[in-house]
Amino acid sequence: MNNICEEIDALAGPDFMTSLARGLAVLRAFSDQRRSLTIAQISHRTGISRAAVRRCLHTLCALGYAEADGTLFTLQSKVLTLGYSYLSSTPLTVSTAPYLNGLSRKLNESCSLAVLQEDEILYVARSATARIISVSLNTGSRLPAYCTSMGRVLLAQLDEEALDAYLARVKLQAYTEKTVVSASRLRSILAEVRRNGYALNDEELETGLHSLAVPVRGAAGNVLAALNVGVQASRVSAAYMLEVFLPTLQEGAQELSVLLP
DSSP, rough: OOOHHHHHHHHHHTOOOOHHHHHHHHHHHHOSSSSSHHHHHHHHHHHHHHHHHHHHHHHHHHHHHHHTTTEEEEEGGGGGGHEEEEEEOOOTTTHHHHHHHHHHHHHHHEEEEEETTEEEEEEEEEEEEEEEEOOOOOOOOOETTTSHHHHHHHHHOOHHHHHHHHHHHOHHHHHHSOOOHHHHHHHHHHHHHHHHHHHESSSSSTTTTEEEEEEOOOOTTTEEEEEEEEEEEETSSSIIIIIIIIHHHHHHHHHTTHHHH
C-alpha cells in the first residue's frame, strides 16, 4: 500500500474532509494477508500518524466497523455494507456473474473479473472451482497489478504518461523468484501484452500458480476490465493454457463485452 498521507495532503482543500480520507485509508490497510493489525502497523502502511490512526480506529470500533483485542484491531462484518450497494448494482458484478460461472464450468477452473483501481487490481466478480490455491481470493480482494495477469492486461492499456506515473509510484517487489521487478522489463512485457491481446503469468505472484487474462471491452471499444483463469502449474502447462484456454477465454470476454456500456 502506497503512502496515502502524501496523497491526502495533495488533495487537501476547503471542501476536502481529511478526517474522512484518513478513516477510509485505515479501512483499506486491512487485507486477506493482514486481517489483524496494530496501530503502529497501520501507521506504517498508510503514512498517517499513530495519533490519527488511533482516533480513526476508536471511531470505527464505536460504530461497529472494527473491533479491538488488546493491541490488535480487526474489521467486522458491518464493513460489507459499505460496498454492498456497488456490488449489487454494477453491471460488472450483477450481469456478468452467470457468464463467469458458465465459463468456469466450461474450463473447470477458477475464473475472475477485475478492474484497475489505485495501482492494484480489484476483484469485482469471481467463480471458483473446488480446487484450492494458497492465495485467498474473493470479490473485493486486491492484488498488485504489475505481477498479475489481469493487472498486466489493464496496465497495457495505459498511455505512456500514465504508465510512467504508475512506475514512479509503485515499488516492484518480488513475490517469487520469477517476479519481474525491472521497470524496463515490465514495459517490454506490457508492450507484448498490448500486441498479443492477452497476458500469461508464470508463477510471478505465487509459486505453482499460472494465470491467463484477456481484456474485456465496452461498447466504445475501451478496456473496462480483465478476465482471467487461474490454474495450478503442476496440473496445467502454460502451453496448454494458450492452446486450449485462450480461445475460450477470448470468447467469454466477447460475451461479457455485450453486457457492458
